[in-house]
Amino acid sequence: MQRTYPKGSKRVADSLTASTFILQHKDINGENRLFGGRLMEWIDTTAGIAARRHCGASITTACVDSLVFRHPAYLNDVVYVCARLTHVGRTSMEVRVDVYVEDCATGERNAINTAYLTEVCVDAHGTPQPVEFGLELVSDEERREWEDAEKRIAIRKQRDAEGF
Numbered sequence: 804m805q806r807t808y809p810k811g812s813k814r815v816a817d818s819l820t821a822s823t824f825i826l827q828h829k830d831i832n833g834e835n836r837l838f839g840g841r842l843m844e845w846i847d848t849t850a851g852i853a854a855r856r857h858c859g860a861s862i863t864t865a866c867v868d869s870l871v872f873r874h875p876a877y878l879n880d881v882v883y884v885c886a887r888l889t890h891v892g893r894t895s896m897e898v899r900v901d902v903y904v905e906d907c908a909t910g911e912r913n914a915i916n917t918a919y920l921t922e923v924c925v926d927a928h929g930t931p932q933p934v935e936f937g938l939e940l941v942s943d944e945e946r947r948e949w950e951d952a953e954k955r956i957a958i959r960k961q962r963d964a965e966g967f
Contacts (some may be wrong), residue, residue: 812937815887815945818856822849822884823905826876837876837915842902845884846870846918850898853886854922857896858934865895866921866959874904874915881905883912889945890952891938894931895923897952919955 822845824830832838847864854862876882883903890897898920903912924934940946 812939813857814939814941815889816941818853818888820849820853820856820886824882824884826878826880826882828878831878835877837880837882839872842872842876842882842916843867843870845882846886846900846902846916847920849884849886850900850918850920851922853888853898854896854924857888857891857936857938858924859936860924860932861926862896862922863925863929864920865923868919868921868955868959870916870918872916874913876904876915881907882915888938889919889948890956891934891936892956893933895921896934897921897955899948919952921959 824845826837830838830841847867851862851864881904883905884900885903886898886900888896889899900916900918900920901914902916902918904915905912923931926932938949940949
């Protein structure tokens with residue numbers, strides 16, 4: 804259940820962040836596909852910007868889960884990375900990042916990756932601090948994402964308690 808926040812709430816759209824890249828030789832692995840580490844960097848950066856936009860403060864990445872590589876991308880492909888908040892807790896935020904290869908001729912985007920990251924709001928010393936804004940959910944999809952995020956949070960807590 805969503806709490807009341809001192810400064811109110813922000814909408815998912817308020818912190819939506821998109822990044823676009825064209826794959827160059829420096830982004831390609833030995834199999835002539837997008838290097839997974841490079842994609843992970845882009846995912847982390849884009850998620851971090853979305854989280855900072857939401858909380859208005861510094862953040863640090865605490866967890867990356869459900870990082871699933873569905874399809875490859877190749878040299879000269881255009882890669883579109885889109886991040887949006889799905890949940891806000893006391894000091895943390897969950898961010899969903901979807902990655903697509905975009906066909907510039909048609910505008911069609913094909914999903915190649917989805918990831919969920921937990922970002923923690925921190926002060927200048929790296930100490931977690933409260934997120935001052937709640938997340939206003941305006942669509943059924945946003946409410947479903949919130950409910951799914953609560954399930955993922957419970958699973959992460961259970962895994963942590965079990966030492967996984």
